[in-house]
Amino acid sequence: MALRNLSKLKIHKFGIRQFSKEANLVSVAVNDKTGVATLNLQRPPVNSLNLEILSEISSTLTDLEKNKTRGLILTSKNEGIFSAGLDIMEMYKPDVERMKKFWTTLQDTWIKLYSCSFPSVALINGHAPAGGCLLALSCEYRVMFKNCTIGLNETQLGIVAPQWFISSMRNVIGQRQTESALTQGRMFKTEEALSIGMIDEVVENNEEGVARAAAFLKRFERIPPMARAMTKKYIRKETIENMVKNREEDLKNFVTYGTQPAVQEYLGAYLQSLKKKSKA
Numbered sequence: 225m226a227l228r229n230l231s232k233l234k235i236h237k238f239g240i241r242q243f244s245k246e247a248n249l250v251s252v253a254v255n256d257k258t259g260v261a262t263l264n265l266q267r268p269p270v271n272s273l274n275l276e277i278l279s280e281i282s283s284t285l286t287d288l289e290k291n292k293t294r295g296l297i298l299t300s301k302n303e304g305i306f307s308a309g310l311d312i313m314e315m316y317k318p319d320v321e322r323m324k325k326f327w328t329t330l331q332d333t334w335i336k337l338y339s340c341s342f343p344s345v346a347l348i349n350g351h352a353p354a355g356g357c358l359l360a361l362s363c364e365y366r367v368m369f370k371n372c373t374i375g376l377n378e379t380q381l382g383i384v385a386p387q388w389f390i391s392s393m394r395n396v397i398g399q400r401q402t403e404s405a406l407t408q409g410r411m412f413k414t415e416e417a418l419s420i421g422m423i424d425e426v427v428e429n430n431e432e433g434v435a436r437a438a439a440f441l442k443r444f445e446r447i448p449p450m451a452r453a454m455t456k457k458y459i460r461k462e463t464i465e466n467m468v469k470n471r472e473e474d475l476k477n478f479v480t481y482g483t484q485p486a487v488q489e490y491l492g493a494y495l496q497s498l499k500k501k502s503k504a
């Protein structure tokens with residue numbers, strides 16, 4: 225069995241194997257024929273990224289790397305929302321030790337996703353603000369549903385996107401567009417995101433999305449995996465090395481900045497506005 229190191233095998237039917245971790249905040253189905261793994265985010269209501277789901281994504285990426293998966297489709301079980309980004313509750317009135325663990329796990333997750341040797345596609349089947357956008361930008365290809373939004377909106381919340389968030393966007397859409405998008409904290413509608421190259425394709429529904437993601441991954445069938453992986457590694461090397469070199473400082477900045485009263489005030493007000501909106 226190609227994926228024997230993966231956690232508990234749950235279902236095995238129609239050539240698709242599924243396994244899940246204990247907490248079930250993600251699930252993974254591996255297609256026996258193609259070796260492509262689909263990683264579903266499933267933390268209702270909005271797949272906000274807390275310590276637990278990040279830990280599961282991170283350990284799943286390790287498993288997929290060990291088991292030489294042929295490709296990854298990263299998507300959401302909660303149609304309508306890809307991911308609401310970082311769970312603001314991890315940053316609002318935080319326990320500092322947990323806050324550190326949270327950020328370190330986010331760093332680990334990004335490093336693994338950004339540097340994975342296998343090809344990766346984000347099937348963005350819903351809104352993808354902030355950390356949700358970061359996950360999508362870390363993949364090699366993005367397929368997105370109509371009528372959704374994507375972007376790094378941190379500035380609008382009164383917080384600052386870290387350097388490696390910025391680099392992840394700059395490497396996809398370039399310096400000029402990134403500067404304009406991030407200084408405004410701009411969220412892009414699907415068609416706008418397509419026009420600036422933030423996403424690669426627009427799809428009507430999940431079936432079409434899976435087919436387009438699979439078609440992208442199929443392009444690599446005849447490319448020697450080692451040559452592909454090394455090329456990706458060289459292209460992404462500088463961005464990853466910069467982050468790894470500065471990760472202690474990045475953690476320190478996150479904690480120092482995130483615990484400032486003014487930032488806590490912004491986050492508290494933002495949480496209230498989200499809650500008010502959901503009750504309206």
Ligand SMILES: CC/C=C\CC/C=C/CC(=O)SCCNC(=O)CCNC(=O)[C@H](O)C(C)(C)COP(=O)(O)OP(=O)(O)OC[C@H]1O[C@@H](n2cnc3c(N)ncnc32)[C@H](O)[C@@H]1OP(=O)(O)O
Binds near residue numbers: 307313351356483500
């Ligand atoms: C200190 C920081 C320094 C540096 C860090 C910088 C990096 C930050 C990166 C981030 O990712 S920050 C997070 C940014 N995320 C957002 O701004 C997204 C906010 N959410 C939304 O815009 C919407 O929720 C949505 C478009 C994703 C979905 O809309 P809808 O389907 O209408 O759902 P609701 O808005 O009603 O939300 C349902 C429920 O979920 C809560 N919630 C939403 N997003 C978050 C979140 N990111 N963290 C925690 N909780 C979230 C929302 O309050 C509702 O809760 P109820 O209790 O009222 O049900």
